[in-house]
Amino acid sequence: MGYFGLSRMSIFVTGAEIAPKNFIINRELLVAYANASGDQNPIHQNEAFAQSVGLENVIAHGMLTMALVGRYVSEIAGSGAVKEFAARFVKPVVVPASTDVELLVSAKVLAIESNEMKIEITASCKGVKVLSMAKAVIAIR
Amino acid sequence: MLNPDIVGRTFTSANTFTVTKESIIEFCTAIGELDFTAAPPTYTIKISLAESEVLLKESGLNWDRVVHGDQKFELHQPIVGGDQILCSSTVESARIVAGNEIVTVRSDLYRSSEHVASSWATLVSRA
Numbered sequence: 001m002g003y004f005g006l007s008r009m010s011i012f013v014t015g016a017e018i019a020p021k022n023f024i025i026n027r028e029l030l031v032a033y034a035n036a037s038g039d040q041n042p043i044h045q046n047e048a049f050a051q052s053v054g055l056e057n058v059i060a061h062g063m064l065t066m067a068l069v070g071r072y073v074s075e076i077a078g079s080g081a082v083k084e085f086a087a088r089f090v091k092p093v094v095v096p097a098s099t100d101v102e103l104l105v106s107a108k109v110l111a112i113e114s115n116e117m118k119i120e121i122t123a124s125c126k127g128v129k130v131l132s133m134a135k136a137v138i139a140i141r
Numbered sequence: 142m143l144n145p146d147i148v149g150r151t152f153t154s155a156n157t158f159t160v161t162k163e164s165i166i167e168f169c170t171a172i173g174e175l176d177f178t179a180a181p182p183t184y185t186i187k188i189s190l191a192e193s194e195v196l197l198k199e200s201g202l203n204w205d206r207v208v209h210g211d212q213k214f215e216l217h218q219p220i221v222g223g224d225q226i227l228c229s230s231t232v233e234s235a236r237i238v239a240g241n242e243i244v245t246v247r248s249d250l251y252r253s254s255e256h257v258a259s260s261w262a263t264l265v266s267r268a
Contacts, residue, residue, distance in 0.1 A: 023173075029171070033172065036164075036170070037187055053205070062209040063186050063209065064172070066183050067181065067183045068172055071172055071181065073182065074174065074176070074181060079176045080179055080219045082182045082216060083216055083217075084213070084214065085214045085216070086213035086214070086261075087211070087213075088210065089211070089212075133211075
């Protein structure tokens with residue numbers, strides 16, 4: 001198990017903003033995630049197919065967006081300390097060919113109890129929120 | 142057509158899913174996670190979505206129009222390489238809202254008798 005940073009945790013107070021982080025999503029990442037997750041739906045790789053089902057272009061797997069946000073939460077929490085993690089997928093992340101799409105993730109502390117901290121997460125692309133009701137519960141040990 | 146009788150139905154996979162260290166490294170590498178010691182929080186989607194597919198197909202959702210609506214994870218114990226995970230999925234709800242068919246499946250993951258994680262996937266077939 002990785003180190004759990006209690007000293008880092010102690011700087012958090014209810015209402016505190018947690019430093020934002022940018023993640024890059026591109027076609028190479030969609031292929032790598034498809035292989036790693038087993039989700040080979042062509043809407044995440046094949047532009048012609050994506051357009052044939054009414055999408056403007058290839059879109060990222062919702063679970064890829066959630067996995068990147070999960071990485072953000074894990075970096076706050078420390079390995080193994082994420083107890084709950086939930087999100088609603090409200091807008092697709094469109095990924096044109098040869099383009100790095102930026103996913104901007106930030107969070108705010110909703111509540112701190114004796115053994116856990118609840119955070120609310122914001123994830124957006126080009127100013128458009130792609131997740132809503134994104135929350136995580138992190139154990140404080 | 143959505144089949145409302147599907148609510149409450151449970152499907153438990155006949156075989157366990159083997160979590161290999163390599164699959165954790167591959168998943169971590171794809172998302173840029175540097176800590177390979179345990180499965181990242183969303184790794185279990187690899188297990189639960191495949192295992193609940195039987196129920197989702199039975200639910201009558203129009204598969205061509207399905208998008209992922211919501212996802213939730215509760216993580217009780219770290220999942221590591223070598224774990225044998227059994228998945229039991231239950232349809233918690235099936236409803237139609239404004240013509241959209243919405244199904245929520247809960248998946249409980251066990252390592253022997255130990256309950257290691259639960260997840261809830263809500264899939265929406267758009268009108």
